[in-house]
Amino acid sequence: MAEDRIVERKRVFAQYKQDVKERGKPFYPYAMFHDTVMSLVVVIVIVGLAAIWKFTTPGHHTGFGPHGSTDVPNQAGWLGKLYDQPADPGTISFVPRPDWYFYFLFQLLRIFKWPDSVILGTVGIPTICLVLLIALPFIDLRSERRPSRRPVAMVAAVLAVLSMGILTYRGATAKEALASEEVTHVPSWAATEKFTKNKEAVAGARLFAQLGCLNCHTYLGQGNHNLGAPDLSAEGAKNKGIAFQIAHLKCPQCVNPGSQMIPFADQPTKNLTALATFLEASKGGK
Amino acid sequence: MEPSREHPHVPGPSLWPVGLAVGVVALLVGLIVNWWISVAGAAIAIAFGFLWVRDIARERGLTKAGEVAPERRNGRGPSRRPAVAPPRTYGRSAFLELSTLGLGGVIGGLVSLPALGFMLLPAFLKQKNPAHDLGPLTDFPQGEFVVTTFVSNPPEGQVSRRTAFVRNNGLLGTEPSFTIISNHCAHLGCPVQPTTVVPKKSAQYKDVTLIPLPTPPSGYSCPCHGGAYDVEGNRIAGPPVRALDRYSFSIRNGHLYVGAPFSVSHVVGSGATARIYKYTLAFPGEHIDGIESWLYPIQPPH
Amino acid sequence: MATRMSPQDRIMYPVDWLEERSGLIGAVRYFLFRRVPSDTNWFQTLGSATLTAFLVQATTGVILAMYYKPDPQEAYPSIVNITNDVFAGWLVRGMHRWGASVFIILMFLHMGRVFLFGAYKYPRELNWIIGVLLLALGLAEGFTGYLLPWDQTSYWATTVGININGSAPFLGPFIAQFLQGGTYINADTLSRFYAIHMLLIPGAIFALIGLHLYLVIRLGVTSPPWSKHPAGSGPTEPPPPAPPRTGLTRPAPRGGTIRG
Numbered sequence: 106m107a108e109d110r111i112v113e114r115k116r117v118f119a120q121y122k123q124d125v126k127e128r129g130k131p132f133y134p135y136a137m138f139h140d141t142v143m144s145l146v147v148v149i150v151i152v153g154l155a156a157i158w159k160f161t162t163p164g165h166h167t168g169f170g171p172h173g174s175t176d177v178p179n180q181a182g183w184l185g186k187l188y189d190q191p192a193d194p195g196t197i198s199f200v201p202r203p204d205w206y207f208y209f210l211f212q213l214l215r216i217f218k219w220p221d222s223v224i225l226g227t228v229g230i231p232t233i234c235l236v237l238l239i240a241l242p243f244i245d246l247r248s249e250r251r252p253s254r255r256p257v258a259m260v261a262a263v264l265a266v267l268s269m270g271i272l273t274y275r276g277a278t279a280k281e282a283l284a285s286e287e288v289t290h291v292p293s294w295a296a297t298e299k300f301t302k303n304k305e306a307v308a309g310a311r312l313f314a315q316l317g318c319l320n321c322h323t324y325l326g327q328g329n330h331n332l333g334a335p336d337l338s339a340e341g342a343k344n345k346g347i348a349f350q351i352a353h354l355k356c357p358q359c360v361n362p363g364s365q366m367i368p369f370a371d372q373p374t375k376n377l378t379a380l381a382t383f384l385e386a387s388k389g390g391k
Numbered sequence: 392m393e394p395s396r397e398h399p400h401v402p403g404p405s406l407w408p409v410g411l412a413v414g415v416v417a418l419l420v421g422l423i424v425n426w427w428i429s430v431a432g433a434a435i436a437i438a439f440g441f442l443w444v445r446d447i448a449r450e451r452g453l454t455k456a457g458e459v460a461p462e463r464r465n466g467r468g469p470s471r472r473p474a475v476a477p478p479r480t481y482g483r484s485a486f487l488e489l490s491t492l493g494l495g496g497v498i499g500g501l502v503s504l505p506a507l508g509f510m511l512l513p514a515f516l517k518q519k520n521p522a523h524d525l526g527p528l529t530d531f532p533q534g535e536f537v538v539t540t541f542v543s544n545p546p547e548g549q550v551s552r553r554t555a556f557v558r559n560n561g562l563l564g565t566e567p568s569f570t571i572i573s574n575h576c577a578h579l580g581c582p583v584q585p586t587t588v589v590p591k592k593s594a595q596y597k598d599v600t601l602i603p604l605p606t607p608p609s610g611y612s613c614p615c616h617g618g619a620y621d622v623e624g625n626r627i628a629g630p631p632v633r634a635l636d637r638y639s640f641s642i643r644n645g646h647l648y649v650g651a652p653f654s655v656s657h658v659v660g661s662g663a664t665a666r667i668y669k670y671t672l673a674f675p676g677e678h679i680d681g682i683e684s685w686l687y688p689i690q691p692p693h
Numbered sequence: 694m695a696t697r698m699s700p701q702d703r704i705m706y707p708v709d710w711l712e713e714r715s716g717l718i719g720a721v722r723y724f725l726f727r728r729v730p731s732d733t734n735w736f737q738t739l740g741s742a743t744l745t746a747f748l749v750q751a752t753t754g755v756i757l758a759m760y761y762k763p764d765p766q767e768a769y770p771s772i773v774n775i776t777n778d779v780f781a782g783w784l785v786r787g788m789h790r791w792g793a794s795v796f797i798i799l800m801f802l803h804m805g806r807v808f809l810f811g812a813y814k815y816p817r818e819l820n821w822i823i824g825v826l827l828l829a830l831g832l833a834e835g836f837t838g839y840l841l842p843w844d845q846t847s848y849w850a851t852t853v854g855i856n857i858n859g860s861a862p863f864l865g866p867f868i869a870q871f872l873q874g875g876t877y878i879n880a881d882t883l884s885r886f887y888a889i890h891m892l893l894i895p896g897a898i899f900a901l902i903g904l905h906l907y908l909v910i911r912l913g914v915t916s917p918p919w920s921k922h923p924a925g926s927g928p929t930e931p932p933p934p935a936p937p938r939t940g941l942t943r944p945a946p947r948g949g950t951i952r953g
Binding site: 117124132142148190205228 | 726729741742745772783811813814816821828832839846854857913918923
């Protein structure tokens, strides 16, 4: 009965007050000693982090010139750079990332990768979480406090911590298939697929990385899987021939009806040949 | 309408607050539109506010007078009001109570309304997009994309730098045609990158930086949450809710001028003959067509 | 004949003077010597640790404000100046930068402790809600402070953050436009965020921390839930007399006493 519960918990709280009065300890100095030690630890950690940040940063720390000119190098120490480049609202090469404590939100936005669900990641789920958090004392009305007797609460807590941890980790390690980043993988691709000597194929690999193919295709573990595009690591093993590859690049729908790939007919023939050579040279590393 | 012990006293229903609200709204709207609407609004608000307060005061006065009756004070007498209506007096304390509240409200309004307006309105008033000179048409070879960065509002300085992907589509009939695509992702506004080789070399025209792309991009990709667009700015993958925004343009004295940005739901076709489904500028992440666009019925002035 | 003050009273007169006029000493004494359950433990220091981290933020923030310039042209150079040229500027900026992370971690840990101890239950529901509001405000401090160095990371992270607000139904576009003071991030955005970051939100946080502490003092702290005799379980019985030693070969039956 609700009324019984109210009467009972009032009694318990009155008992609590009496117990604290009769056999409690004064806050000062007993509990406050612990508090003070902990506060000291906190301040030492903060000062320590500031010092590590400063003293592990190599070189002199005079920042960057205006708008991305990097005359003065600013290398990262153990805790990252002292400052990033100055804000450039017109950049086309910067990869934005939030501070670590917003990685969970950042990853949440990446999970909802369908236009209709964007609002769930931006507003929906954070609002629901906040409302649940505020409403917690009115959802969990039992007076039981021992964790072993609160299985639902404990499971919910573990799940919340786990999901926050996973989201933060995934957010921290998230990568996009960006031309500037993917192009650094070309030498290792050439080594794995054994076409290092084939100049044409290496040039094709660079184009492959820069033309955004990895937005939809995957290649040796890089790239995204979108629009049902196949993995191309072993495309050359099918031995379709360079002429077929060029025709397919120019007009994917003509060769493969129903394909959702965008045509690359705008590219000069030189680029198409290089791309086709690269694809034919990709035998899956065998 | 007998106030009884069981039911706490509440003011009777009144239409005056509605008039007061209308007056305040007119006052605020007038701040944006025209000052004399504000004056009219203020007059309406004051008139209705006065009437409202007078009503409440009257009611309070009645109650106070009623309570004087001894049989009501000790609660044992007949609960019905005496047949003779009590005199309509304004109790002194009721008057002081109400005037304290009223004066406090006036002070609060005098301080907070202008402050609120000062805080809220400028963000919605000064938006303008002056046309900006991007340089002679010869800087934009036909069929090629040029990454163009310009200071959209020179008095504001570097903070108004914008980047657009400009393509000269050649002539459409006798008129020159340009495609000018904004580089702000339609998901949450990150800077999209053209998926092609971007050379280091750039040309400069006044405050405009021009980087011609030797290899045409296959599209644009977003570095944040995985959005991907085709070369006309249509979404092909990832979370973007619409196509990339575009800029309007004009040609003056053989120079290309970039104008106001607008939003695009999708584009059919390509180049000069593309059909662009155009909407007023919306923030990234807002649907502008389909059922979801009902979530954003009113756009602030951009 | 006038009564004379004792020497001790004379020494304590300044304290007495203050107490007579303000009652402050009594309040401090009440705060310090109030009773708490005898079995509180180290987990329960997380709240005061969070407070310490916040005070570090407030102090270093005020000092940084003396050198920082909230203007798009000046912000970045002023940060570089603070880091390199101002005496101990790297330390103050570093403490503010990393103190933010420590503050947020401690808020989450403190909340985890309260959850684990079930300390959000009757009669402490209101204090839990204030705590959640403090968490939200703390994260908002992180978000608004992130723009201030005016570097690439801050500019674009703020763009995304504002557009997240913009995607809220109905009012979203208006909130976004209000936050950045226009359609895009502009000069007003920076000073706006600066005012919100160093006046509006810290003021709210101070007020809520005051309320939070008031409720902690009024309602008391809980015993750890696994305590043998948590406060609220009634008076402790005197310990039962130890059973007589019977040696290893004849252990006493559990809970019983040995006869014979």
